Amino acid sequence: MTRHTIGLLLGTEDDWPSAFTEILRRLGPVEGPGGPHAFDVERITIEPFSLRDKPRYDLVIDRLAYWYYVPREWLKKVAMMDSVYLLNSPFTFQSMEKHAAYCAMMRLGLKVPETVLVPYKNPIDNSRYVYTAARYNQPFDLDAIAQKIGYPLFMKPYDGGAWRGVSRIRDATELHAAYDASGEMLMHLQKAIDYDVFARSLSIGAETMVMKFLPDQPMHLRYAVEHDFLPPDAGLEVVTISKLVNAFFRWEFNSCETLVKGGEVYPIDYANACPDVALTSLHYYFPWAMKALVKWTVFALVTGRRARLDLETDRYFAIADEPGMSYGEKLGEYRKLADAYFDTELYQDFCATSLARLDQLVLDWITGPDFDQLLVRTVQAVYPEHEHDQFIAHLRGLMELWVREETARLGYQPVKKGD
Ligand SMILES: Nc1ncnc2c1ncn2[C@@H]1O[C@H](COP(=O)(O)OP(=O)(O)O)[C@@H](O)[C@H]1O
Numbered sequence: 223m224t225r226h227t228i229g230l231l232l233g234t235e236d237d238w239p240s241a242f243t244e245i246l247r248r249l250g251p252v253e254g255p256g257g258p259h260a261f262d263v264e265r266i267t268i269e270p271f272s273l274r275d276k277p278r279y280d281l282v283i284d285r286l287a288y289w290y291y292v293p294r295e296w297l298k299k300v301a302m303m304d305s306v307y308l309l310n311s312p313f314t315f316q317s318m319e320k321h322a323a324y325c326a327m328m329r330l331g332l333k334v335p336e337t338v339l340v341p342y343k344n345p346i347d348n349s350r351y352v353y354t355a356a357r358y359n360q361p362f363d364l365d366a367i368a369q370k371i372g373y374p375l376f377m378k379p380y381d382g383g384a385w386r387g388v389s390r391i392r393d394a395t396e397l398h399a400a401y402d403a404s405g406e407m408l409m410h411l412q413k414a415i416d417y418d419v420f421a422r423s424l425s426i427g428a429e430t431m432v433m434k435f436l437p438d439q440p441m442h443l444r445y446a447v448e449h450d451f452l453p454p455d456a457g458l459e460v461v462t463i464s465k466l467v468n469a470f471f472r473w474e475f476n477s478c479e480t481l482v483k484g485g486e487v488y489p490i491d492y493a494n495a496c497p498d499v500a501l502t503s504l505h506y507y508f509p510w511a512m513k514a515l516v517k518w519t520v521f522a523l524v525t526g527r528r529a530r531l532d533l534e535t536d537r538y539f540a541i542a543d544e545p546g547m548s549y550g551e552k553l554g555e556y557r558k559l560a561d562a563y564f565d566t567e568l569y570q571d572f573c574a575t576s577l578a579r580l581d582q583l584v585l586d587w588i589t590g591p592d593f594d595q596l597l598v599r600t601v602q603a604v605y606p607e608h609e610h611d612q613f614i615a616h617l618r619g620l621m622e623l624w625v626r627e628e629t630a631r632l633g634y635q636p637v638k639k640g641d
């Protein structure tokens with residue numbers, strides 16, 4: 223038996239880590255090339271480490287390093303020195319954030335709305351800044367930049383995340399108010415897209431789920447359960463762009479935001495190192511996310527998949543630069559590169575053979591009492607007491623819908639059982 227240890231680097235969340243651990247436990251050993259493989263899951267603690275220490279982990283799912291630099295530096299060490307497989311690697315995310323994703327997508331010919339980066343409003347905290355800025359910073363006309371982009375527009379941090387510092391701006395007064403408030407944040411101005419549909423896609427390894435997103439709703443209502451809400455071409459394009467950006471940057475666990483208007487697909491937010499996978503926000507889509515996470519990690523470990531940190535940008539740029547090729551044809555070629563990077567075919571074969579029992583196993587678990595306890599515990603941890611009943615009923619309703627549809631899809635009657 224080959225044993226693999228999966229490490230979880232966690233902040234405050236407890237819902238998906240419990241779900242992930244439980245599904246792996248129920249799955250048991252998985253048949254691989256050299257015989258059966260078994261998986262242990264551990265939560266990683268923070269402590270001093272020698273750079274030559276050997277880690278206990280074969281794969282790490284990171285939810286912490288985007289703000290906590292002790293684990294971030296540890297991740298760099300284990301990626302570089304010990305070839306630990308990471309979702310995600312700080313080498314791909316620390317230097318490659320939203321701004322880098324915009325640049326890559328524009329270079330590849332995608333329809334990123336017009337975007338301008340403006341220098342800091344306030345001096346940054348560095349003793350060299352005042353002298354350097356006085357000598358080299360050019361004065362600039364913020365109003366003229368905004369007018370050229372056209373109102374309405376968005377002002378938002380170049381690296382983004384969780385809507386921090388994002389504002390929608392209708393005129394010069396709002397423009398200056400937002401810029402004054404931006405302080406030491408580095409900001410983009412971006413043309414607003416007056417979209418028909420907001421599509422949010424969650425990608426985990428070779429899989430992508432595109433969901434209809436309602437950004438103005440409270441958290442628990444943002445993901446609408448609606449199938450086929452995009453015209454088929456636009457749906458395919460959203461999936462392809464998500465896979466393309468993820469393959470390009472070697473991002474394996476990421477959520478992407480696309481605005482769709484009249485069949486045109488505009489990517490606006492493609493770099494989320496720690497995508498939301500909370501049960502309370504994903505609800506109906508939570509089982510899909512947990513299965514995808516289990517399948518991808520098991521696939522990576524059992525097949526000995528190696529992390530690749532070199533970006534091979536030239537292979538993508540060669541397609542972008544092909545003179546006679548249409549946008550659609552380029553997307554088709556990008557998709558081939560992305561599917562090759564994620565070993566999509568091999569992954570699908572692996573899931574169909576070695577993980578064939580996963581769908582029924584997860585359906586049994588979601589139908590049974592253990593999952594319901596997790597649901598109740600999660601609501602109790604997330605919402606104030608007077609809202610518990612309402613949210614438990616809300617979530618149970620959505621999970622029952624998932625169970626009905628999944629039962630029909632699999633043609634399998636779930637067995638309601640506990641442990
Ligand atoms: N160009 C745009 N056109 C229309 N809406 C936008 C645009 N940019 C951002 N938004 C809105 O602002 C929200 C936050 O912006 P986003 O770029 O996703 O930042 P964050 O990284 O903080 O999520 C988006 O979910 C969307 O609702």
Ligand SMILES: [Mg+2]
Nearest residue numbers: 384385479491
């Ligand atoms: Mg966003």
